[in-house]
Amino acid sequence: MIRMKSQLTYLKKSELYNDLSHQQDNFFALIDDEVKDHLPDWVRSSKKVFWLKRPEQNKNLHTFGEAVGFFLDQGISRTSVLYAIGGGATTDLAGFVAASLLRGISWISVPTTLLAMVDGAIGGKVAVNMPQGKNLVGAFHAPQEVFICPDFLSTLPEEEWNSGKGEILKYGFLSLNIFEKIIAKESIEVIAHQCADFKNQIVEDDFKEQADRILLNLGHTLGHGFESMLQIPHGLAVAMGIKYLLKIFSQQDMLENWEKMALALGMDLNKLELSAYPDFNVDKFKKYLFQDKKRSHLNLRLVLIKKVGSCFVQEMNIQDFFKKIEAYEEFKR
Ligand SMILES: NC(=O)c1ccc[n+]([C@@H]2O[C@H](COP(=O)([O-])OP(=O)(O)OC[C@H]3O[C@@H](n4cnc5c(N)ncnc54)[C@H](O)[C@@H]3O)[C@@H](O)[C@H]2O)c1
Structure with missing residues (x-):
């Protein structure tokens, strides 16, 4: 059985910005357009960000192809790290892009919905939907890190x-x-933390x-x-x-x-x-x-x-x- 685990890191938005700023020169990201306002100006204006609108509808091979072409045009290389910032649909698509580009590059997932923080962004099952059904084309490709920043939830519907x-x-x-x-009735943040750790442990074992x-x-x-x-x-x-x-x-x-x-x-x-x-x-x-x-x-x-x-x-x-x-x-x- 293959064992695999990602590092889960819980951090505040300021700490996340700090981490991202260290990558500024080589920052490639696929980001849900809906969370744009959460991000620093340099990310919002970066030429190396593929912005994803309506993530579930666009979690498909067409957008996958567009994103791969975009990152190749922007000079992504085998040593680059792709950031996936968004809900589970965004991290599924971005993870699949990372799994396939140049036969696989590293990626970091930054979930921005509660569902993605407890499940979707963890574990490296990445996929896109097909007209025949959900998640029918994909891969197992674990993110090297998952940055969980509950501050994103302030705008969640x-x-x-x-x-x-x-x-x-x-x-x-x-x-x-x-x-x-x-x-x-512990706080949702505490419970979510437990869920994420629980999933990460199961994924590590199997x-x-x-x-x-x-x-x-x-x-x-x-x-x-x-x-x-x-x-x-x-x-x-x-x-x-x-x-x-x-x-x-x-x-x-x-x-x-x-x-x-x-x-x-x-x-x-x-x-x-x-x-x-x-x-x-x-x-x-x-x-x-x-x-x-x-x-x-x-x-x-x-x-x-x-x-x-x-x-x-x-x-x-x-x-x-x-x-x-x-x-x-x-x-x-
Ligand atoms: N890979 C896995 O192991 C796994 C597990 C569970 C679910 N999933 C996948 O995850 C997807 C569901 O994830 P989801 O519920 O995060 O859906 P989602 O990614 O579609 O996000 C839901 C909605 O919230 C918006 N959004 C995201 N972050 C926001 C924020 N901070 N503020 C305001 N709006 C925000 C998005 O634009 C979208 O409209 C499905 O595609 C499912 O198949 C994958």
Whole structure:
């Protein structure tokens, strides 16, 4: 098994600026346009910055090609370091650019959303979306460092806060320590720190997702379907994915823990109800899950919860899983 770990550094914006200023002469970066106002003047006017608008929509091969061409024109070399500054979509795209350019250069991720700080920007799974689905072209390429600077969150829209909290709720089932911190209503900064360290440790032990790293996919089987069909942010879809998994497996005690965590995190429970989305259609949903599944030619590998802090992987035939979905009242639409 391959082991790999990035250095996680927690810092204030002034410290980040200080670090960046040392790279001024050889600074290459791919940055979410939305965080421009957070950055110093010399970065805003740098000719070596590729600014990314609407990151999720542009996390694709077309923009990948544009960015690679841009950095080659700007003289990037094998010894250059590429900075990725933005949410998870930006760090996914920039990480893939770094993985491919000149057969791979070093990169540093600087997450600017809560979701990216606890998950997306850590671990080196980098990818772009294809018309056929999300994250279908990519690589494993760990950032050499992750600079976590919570000051960026001052401008984060509420919906994106909730998305980050959805991923945090996932960690609450993977780690008893994180669960207790959530229930005790510790500050989001403290909890996020724990989540980032937790993920970094799992990635260190299993970089290529051959063992425990799979557990980080808790809630993602149904979650990816919800994200795509309901057009909701990733983390909200993951939180819903966990909730409906618990419902169809009739795990009432864990559902209570789910609700306790969602409330402690201040999430809007109404937005996590399938009934809030009148356009939901179970046949289209199953079709999406089937397409998604077809790519691995295996049974579904569901991550299930035994108890808080203890999850496991269970293989299941997709038709058996569909029967479980169909039997559940809220999916009958
Ligand atoms: N590689 C991984 O291991 C991994 C894990 C989880 C998620 N992801 C990927 O991460 C993406 C989701 O990440 P995300 O939720 O950060 O989405 P995102 O990058 O699309 O950012 C969400 C929105 O917030 C804006 N934004 C970013 N920082 C901001 C700030 N500080 N202030 C105001 N607005 C800001 C962005 O412009 C965007 O509109 C998905 O593409 C998902 O596939 C990857």
